[in-house]
Amino acid sequence: MSNENSNSSSAGIGFVGALTIAFIVLKLLKIIDWSWWWILSPIWITIFLMIGIFIIILAIIVIVGTYK
16 A cells, blocks of 8 residues: 555646746846836736625625625
8 A cells, every 4th residue: 555645735826926927037137127016916916806806795795694
């Protein structure tokens, strides 16, 4: 019998992380001349989307709670 663990998980950086790293590398190599706000925009957009989804879910919970 093998002692290998069959449960394996991989946690990569994902698309947003890879895109942000690519933008940072391009900026540091002076290939693009964007503002740092645009370089880090994938992170900010992700954060704003998560906050928006949280607010929508919270609003749905409040609305459903008032009809009980």
